[in-house]
Amino acid sequence: MENKVKIARTQVSLTQQQLAEKIGVTRQTISLIEKGKYNPTLKLCLDICYAVNKTLDEVFWVDKENDYK
Numbered sequence: 001m002e003n004k005v006k007i008a009r010t011q012v013s014l015t016q017q018q019l020a021e022k023i024g025v026t027r028q029t030i031s032l033i034e035k036g037k038y039n040p041t042l043k044l045c046l047d048i049c050y051a052v053n054k055t056l057d058e059v060f061w062v063d064k065e066n067d068y069k
Contacts, residue, residue, distance in 0.1 A: 003060050006034040008052040023047040 009019050009030075016030040025044065032038035033048075040048070049059050 002036055002062050003033065005030070005048060005052075005059060008048075008054045008059050009034075012052050014052070019048070019051055022051045 009016070014022070016034070017027045020027045020030045023044070024047075029038060029040075033040050033044075045056060045060050049056050052059070
């Protein structure tokens with residue numbers, strides 16, 4: 001799943017570890033989400049968005065054409 005987690009995270013100067021600690025997951029989970037190799041739950045998506053001060057659309061929106069690459 002494509003996302004903009006890494007961009008949003010770096011814009012607020014958080015490391016993967018810091019973001020993981022803020023939302024209660026492992027650094028490895030953040031890494032997998034950023035690489036598109038882990039599909040987070042809606043709750044986890046919202047927790048990430050709250051931590052980086054972005055909306056769900058800004059971080060996780062995927063155009064229909066690009067949805068199933």
